[in-house]
Amino acid sequence: MTGDGEDRRAGRRPRVLKAVGLALAGTLVLGCAAAGWAYWHLNSNIKSVDIDSALGDDRPAKVTPTPSASQEAPLPTEAVNILVLGSDSRSGKANQALGGGSSTGARSDTAMVVHIDAGRTTATVVSIPRDTLVTRPSCPLASGGSTSAAYGAMFNSAYSVGGPVCAVKTVESITNVRMDHYIEIDFSGFAKLVDALGGVMVTTDEDIDDDDSHLTLKAGTHHLNGAQALAFARTRHGIGDGSDLGRIGLQQKLVKALLEQISSTNLLTSPTKLYSVADAITGSLTTDTGLDSLTELMSLGESLRGLSSDEAKTVTMPVVTAPSNPNRVVAKEPAASELWESLR
Template sequence: MLKAVGLGLAGLLVLGIGTAGWVYWHLNANIKSVDINSALGDDRPAKAVTTPTPSGTASATPLPTEAVNILVLGSDSRSGKENKALGGGSSTGARSDTAMVVHIDAGRTTATIVSIPRDTLVTRPSCPLSSGGSTSVAYGAMFNSAYSVGGPVCAVKTVESITDVRMDHYIEIDFSGFAKLVDALGGVTVTTDEDIDDDDSHLHLKAGTHHLDGKTALALARTRHGIGDGSDLGRIGLQQKLVKALLEQISSTNLLTNPTKLYSVADALTGSLTTDTGLDSLTELISLGESLKGLAADDVKTVTMPVVTAPSDPNRVVAEEPAASKLWKSLR
């Protein structure tokens, strides 16, 4: 996802398309942002330590010298006609349907994606509200309720609270944006290990390899009742497969030889994104994407935060300790 954002936009500039004023303005204006740093202030985990560059190793395009952690959310917002058609429900009460902490190492050669189950019970910290005031601390709250009560700011603060890992950036993509991205790439090929029969997500697939369009890929990312025990953990496994499949699709699609597809990918990406203010321009997204150009799908590791069944509710989970803390410590 992050690689597609930057490389797709960088490709436009390489082709010269991005130099057209109206194209640049359109793509740049697509991006929505939230000033998370100002909202949260200094009461946050420390930033990653910068690794000194060894003497005599300077290059024309030096790699970043510090690791970066990015909170990526898939929002189930029903706002807008397209999101309603794909997700149903009302336009209020959006939640973080998918939550992944993406850790990219200092040399941009490996990445780890950690999924946080939405059914995890956590202590949700007090979060500032854009309207003034703040939310109350909530004990034993559903993890994805943070986004519902306080938007991206509270989602970031809650993740930082339970992980003690600084989120350097925030990226959110909505229902219609994900579907449009998959369609712009020409679909995505995924192999499922079991039959999926889920009336809630309208997904019915036999076990095997399938080439999915955007709507069906979104249904796969959202399904849970038609697989395994119906828990969020089964859905996370499918989401992680989709991430890998998308990375492989991006790597195998030569966007530079197809300006029309290239523009479609860039438009789908920017039109569906909400970011922090550190990534809310084409220049910043391109810089991030170009730093990841050497990162292949095989260099990306996907894991899930270790959890166990919550003692208070068999339908919920809590972090498994000390395994969860050990995982988060490895990302600092």
């Protein structure tokens, strides 16, 4: 025969279970709402430019996808070329504080063509010196009309006069390689990304003392925070002969170090850190419309899971001193053309 105490406990169980169920349901709803807000926030962070519409069909041919064994491959595996620019944008207090200068204008401080081979387990990163003299083609402007073609123009002037569209068109003009995607990151975004990853380890073979970038380092290995990593990427006067080629060498070291840092950081075990990194990345990006959503960026990232820093080769477009100006360079032929041919 059941006692009164047991009856009361039995009566409480449904109420307790109901309360637990409601709490779990409430937590689930709040969690879904938070996840939904986070996705919306990260997605709305991304700025984009419709480069394909602006440039039309007068461009190098796209890479033909390699047929896969499975017609239902979940991730892209074809070769892809991405133009990555580091912009010294002056917009916003954060960029100005990190060396962006005045409140208007921007230049492509860093330019890299990232070629990812079919299968996406190996890559070649080609740096284009910003002081390279090139023929800058006429570029369409968002406001209507177009820029004038220029001969013997500095490479980084393309971004200054015509933004991302002109930067892409100029790169395609000098390389005859189709840029499938465009990614631009500004000063503050780069610094935030490095900080979100917990800093980055770099090694320099010589002392660095650059009054312009405000970076002083002894030769050796150093753990850099975001601001220091940005200064490292911008340093040119404190190393070697003070040319842009010396800075490119530091940038390539930094790219490899960042790849190693990202691969060694298991972001999936820390949702807070994962969100921090994602917020830093998306908050500072301008992309083409093919990468302007969190879903598309995640798909690209997932397709590169098999790419390690050891399989990413960094090179600089072959150049020689320009005959017209000892402070400028021009493409060294036929070596430059052979390099670009290998990426088609």
